[in-house]
Amino acid sequence: MEQFTFFILMLDATARVSVPLILASMAGLFAERSGVVDISLEGKMLGAAFAAASVAWLTGSAWMGLGAGIVASVLLALLHGWASITHNGNQVVSGVAINILVAGLTVVLGISFFRQGGRTPQLAREERFLPLEWPGAQALADVPILGQLYSELLSGHNILVYIAFLIVPLTWWVVYRTRFGLRLRAVGENPEAVDTAGISVAAMRYRAMVLAGVLCGIAGTYLSTAQSAAFIKDMSAGKGFIALAALIFGKWRPKTTLLACLLFGFLEAASARLQGAFNVENASGAMAEFLKGLPFLIDALPFILVVLLLAGFVGTAVAPKASGIPYVKER
Amino acid sequence: MIRSIATTVAATAFVASAAMAQDIKPAVVFDMGGKFDKSFNEGIFNGVSRFTEETGIEFGEFEVTAEAQREQALRNFARRGFDPVIAVGFAQAPALETVAQEFPDTRFSIIDMVVDLPNVQSIIFKEHEGSFLVGVLAAHASETGKVGFVGGMDIPLIRRFACGYAQGVKHVNADADVFQNMTGTTPAAWNDPVKGGELAKSQFDRGADVVYAAAGGTGLGVLQAAADSGNLSIGVDSNQNYLHPGSVLTSMLKRVDVAAYNVYKTAQDDSWAPGLQVLGLAEDGVGWALDENNADLITDDMKAAVEAARAGIIDGSIQVHNYSDDNSCPS
Known part of the structure; x- marks a missing residue:
């Protein structure tokens, strides 16, 4: 029974840490399916985290913070679009530039606005997204298995967590079941054909950029106003890149990408619990060192898995064909 | 005429400053946590700022943001x-x-x-002694008999905090469980409050109700997680009790502010001496924080216990093992 509780709490932690990965990887899915490689997930998330924490503090409302986070992230996405769609710039370079720009700009603006070394002021409880208690969660907490599932795993997350998990089926529906989705996929595979059909490639890609911006905005807002209570420099800590890894590992499909995000989230939750779990004293020198280092190896596992995947050891990952190639209309 | 007045003024100013204490041109190079980490670096900043307020002598400062900058920054100041x-x-x-x-x-x-050169003064602290004291407090405050520790970067210095803390806890309650987590193995681990919060939550899930953060900016996430979930936390380096009144049990004070102030002060009156300075409980280099924010959390029994431990360490009847002596921890 105790092990079951442990397992439930672990899944609970998985859900919490997967949220920014899920949102960012769905953002990446829209961008890459439209043919724009998006390295700047990290930067957009970081920018949104800063905007959300600042505005939430100024207005006293978490929802205003969410709005500001989305606006900031969409503006960055449009900047990426402007460089790489309108001006046919190198998409990777543009994405990296945005990451560097945001990493520096948030700190500079933070210092000039708040004078706390790039940190934003700490948010009060009512300025954040707080856990929602589902009806009857307290009463059911003692019921074995089902009650625990309900009260620990389903109840007690903030609204952004539920939004993130609803975004995935929504993404699937948009990409595979709507006219917009069909055109989106086509523009990422064969933009010439889409152009011949009289649809603007640039307009389609810009729309995908805006969607990516909105999703990264929610992800960044989650980091600074739900998971913690202030913006701190570089707080996205590589999550954008792990999301990108999940997108590749999930082969650019919503369902498998969700599973990859959950796997990576689970690994992070596991590494937190594995540290110090082994009795290192009983192991000999090299073994003890290995056991001490194991949690950090687990942290690196997402990237190792992606490398193995790309090298062709675990199935194949085929990117959208036109991804990364600027579309130049023939004259 | 104007020039002669200017010369006179300059000459007077020169004579005036020479007549006072020796004129120095001090500088400080902060580390990667940043000047406003509300912890270690900020303590130094407070110390040198106090010197400036008292003497009017400005100091040069540099915040290192990448590994390679350290040497450049030090060399620039010296040159x-x-x-x-x-x-x-x-x-x-x-x-x-x-x-x-x-x-x-x-x-x-x-x-x-410690850097052993004729023109270098090395100042180190007996963090294990201060950590022992907050460990005593944690063991008294814990109702579950389980307490946690979240470190920043996994280095011997932070293990010294962890080891002293664990000894303090076991000194009160030999059966207590001490969960230990390190945030990472790179300097980025000083600035990842989201991961810090997640590590703290993983310890609360396992039953801990007091967590000690020795992790720079990452610690802010730990303190936040404790405040959000109604558990207790212990701050580090600077007095962090004010961050979440009623939730921060105490802070392990490391008087880096006094140390930094004394460096400039002794340089000014020419009593600065190279060599090693080790500041422990006896020298008031480390200690624990009690103010109006945590007065309600510290009972008279706890106060008596921690003062007894403090006296015991100073007179040698309690030996606190230093992790750095043999790179291992007895408990």
Whole structure:
């Protein structure tokens, strides 16, 4: 029974840490399916985290913070679009530039606005997204298995967590079941054909950029106003890149990408619990060192898995064909 | 006429300053947590700022944001005639070793590490003694008999905090469980509050109700997670009790502010001396924080217990093992 509780709490932690990965990887899915490689997930998330924490503090409302986070992230996405769609710039370079720009700009603006070394002021409880208690969660907490599932795993997350998990089926529906989705996929595979059909490639890609911006905005807002209570420099800590890894590992499909995000989230939750779990004293020198280092190896596992995947050891990952190639209309 | 007045004024000013204490041109190089980490670096900043307020002597400062900048920053200050120069943090030792040899006439002080050169003063603290005291408090405050520790970067210095803390806990309650987590193995681990919060939550899930954070900016996430979930936390380096009144049990004070202030002060009155300074409980270099924010959390029994432990450590009847002596921890 105790092990079951442990397992439930672990899944609970998985859900919490997967949220920014899920949102960012769905953002990446829209961008890459439209043919724009998006390295700047990290930067957009970081920018949104800063905007959300600042505005939430100024207005006293978490929802205003969410709005500001989305606006900031969409503006960055449009900047990426402007460089790489309108001006046919190198998409990777543009994405990296945005990451560097945001990493520096948030700190500079933070210092000039708040004078706390790039940190934003700490948010009060009512300025954040707080856990929602589902009806009857307290009463059911003692019921074995089902009650625990309900009260620990389903109840007690903030609204952004539920939004993130609803975004995935929504993404699937948009990409595979709507006219917009069909055109989106086509523009990422064969933009010439889409152009011949009289649809603007640039307009389609810009729309995908805006969607990516909105999703990264929610992800960044989650980091600074739900998971913690202030913006701190570089707080996205590589999550954008792990999301990108999940997108590749999930082969650019919503369902498998969700599973990859959950796997990576689970690994992070596991590494937190594995540290110090082994009795290192009983192991000999090299073994003890290995056991001490194991949690950090687990942290690196997402990237190792992606490398193995790309090298062709675990199935194949085929990117959208036109991804990364600027579309130049023939004259 | 104007020029002669200006010359007179300048000459008067020169005579005036020479008549006072010796004129110095001090500088400080902060480490990667940043000047406003509300913890270690901020303590140094407070100390040197106090010196400026009292004497009117401005100091040069630099915040290192990348590994390679340390050596450049130290060398730049030395070349431009700054003296004395404080190098903050263990990680600056290799850079300081190079630069101090290049500028044998410049006085350097390094905090948290030992550099054995004729023009370097090394200031280290007995963090294990202060951590022992907060461990005693944690064990008294814990109702579950389980307490946690979240460290920043996994280095011997932070293990010294963890080891002293664990000994303090076991001194009160030999059966207590001490969960230990390190945030990472790179300097980025000082600035990841989201991961810090997640590590703290993983410890609360396992039953801990007091968590001690020795993790720079990452610790803010730990304190936040404790406040959000109604558990207790212990701050580090600076007095962090005010961050979440009623939730921060106490803070392990490491008086880096006094140390930094004294470096400039002794340089000014020419009593600065190279060599090793070790500041422990007896020298008031470390301690625990009690103010109006945590007065309600500390009972008279706890106060008596911690004062007894403090007296025991100072008179030698309680021996606190130093992790750095043999790179291992007895408990």
